Amino acid sequence: MIRYAIATLAVLAGVAAAQAPDSRPTVAVMYFDNGAMGKQHEDFDALTKGISGMLITELAQDQQIRVVERDQLQHLMDEQNIDPKRVDQSTAVRLGKLLGAHHMIFGAFVTDPSGRMILTSRAVNVETSQVEYVARVQGNSNNVLTMITQLADTMVNGMKLPPMDAKVSEARVETSKKVPFETVMLYSRGLAEEDKGNKDKAVEYYKASLAKFPSYEPSQKRLATLAPTSAG
Numbered sequence: 001m002i003r004y005a006i007a008t009l010a011v012l013a014g015v016a017a018a019q020a021p022d023s024r025p026t027v028a029v030m031y032f033d034n035g036a037m038g039k040q041h042e043d044f045d046a047l048t049k050g051i052s053g054m055l056i057t058e059l060a061q062d063q064q065i066r067v068v069e070r071d072q073l074q075h076l077m078d079e080q081n082i083d084p085k086r087v088d089q090s091t092a093v094r095l096g097k098l099l100g101a102h103h104m105i106f107g108a109f110v111t112d113p114s115g116r117m118i119l120t121s122r123a124v125n126v127e128t129s130q131v132e133y134v135a136r137v138q139g140n141s142n143n144v145l146t147m148i149t150q151l152a153d154t155m156v157n158g159m160k161l162p163p164m165d166a167k168v169s170e171a172r173v174e175t176s177k178k179v180p181f182e183t184v185m186l187y188s189r190g191l192a193e194e195d196k197g198n199k200d201k202a203v204e205y206y207k208a209s210l211a212k213f214p215s216y217e218p219s220q221k222r223l224a225t226l227a228p229t230s231a232g
Contacts, residue, residue, distance in 0.1 A: 025161050028068035028099050029056050030092055030106035031084045032119075040111050044141070048084070049195065050188025051109060051119070051148060057218050058152035061172055064162030068099050074195055089124055089131075096126035103132070103159055117141040119151055123159050133158035142181045149176040183213040190222060203227045 032051045036044045053070050060067040076098060077084055082091065087106065096104040107121030118138040125132045135154045139147045149172050156163060164172075190205030203226050209219040 022066055024064060024066045025103065026066045026068065026099075026101045027059060027103045027105060027159075027161070028073060028096055028101040029059070029070075030073070030087055030095075030104060032106070032121075033085070033108035035108050035110035037110070037112050040113070044109075044111060044185075046185065046188035046192045047109060047144070049191040050184060051144070053187070053191055053218060054145060054148045054184070055105070055152055058149055058172065059156070061168050062156060062162065062164040064164075065156070068101055070191075072099060090129070092124055093126055093129045096124070102126055103161075105155060107135075111141050115140050115142065117144060117147065119147055121151055121155060123155060143177075144181065145176040145179050145184055146173070149173055178213070179216060180212050183209045183216050183219070186212065187216065187219045187222070190219065194222065194226070199226055 029052050031048045034041060034045050034048050056067055056070055059065065073095070076082075076095060080095075080098075082095070087095075092104045092106055096102075102125070104124045104126060105121055106124075107119065109120075110118045116138065117140065118136065120134070120136045122134045123132050124130065133155065135151060135158055137147050137150050137154065153164070153169065186205050186209035190202045190209065193199075193205060194202035203223065206219045206223040206226070209216055210223065
């Protein structure tokens with residue numbers, strides 16, 4: 001009887017935990033504006049969505065915050081007929097409220113022919129509609145993933161969100177140094193094609209991305225969603 005009662009209580013506690021609302025701070029990441037110069041403007045245009053997707057992946061490593069999935073954001077923008085290249089601060093706040101987010105992150109990237117890249121980002125508090133933090137990181141475009149990892153840490157600290165586990169953070173930094181730039185660009189182009197409805201082309205890009213770096217998690221997840229039998 002006692003064992004049965006304990007087991008019953010455990011089940012009830014599990015159900016209650018599952019039904020409890022997620023009280024963690026919620027963050028949504030908008031697409032980044034393309035400020036690349038010259039021919040790079042076209043070459044790097046897929047990074048508008050790629051940087052956002054990679055930043056979502058980085059932020060999601062922090063188990064103490066909740067990050068809105070990219071698919072949720074894209075679905076909402078499609079539903080609201082919002083052009084991702086024409087999202088101002090007030091529109092971002094409106095989207096944030098619909099998504100149940102507390103913080104909206106958006107920004108831009110700039111590159112020049114020498115390969116230098118600058119990422120700028122700002123966070124808006126959805127409740128107050130005010131900018132709460134602005135960040136800027138720079139480096140070589142070939143190291144864009146390392147820059148995004150740095151940007152994620154900077155934004156978490158600047159928004160005064162719960163910090164990421166130190167070991168997880170260190171592992172992220174080391175992994176970002178190993179991922180080739182081609183992997184990042186192919187993943188970004190896959191996102192762009194996916195949002196256009198070109199599923200087969202997106203799958204090709206995700207597979208090509210994984211051919212360059214087989215353990216790249218963002219491409220693995222997208223491929224698993226679009227072509228489950230091809231993932232892994």
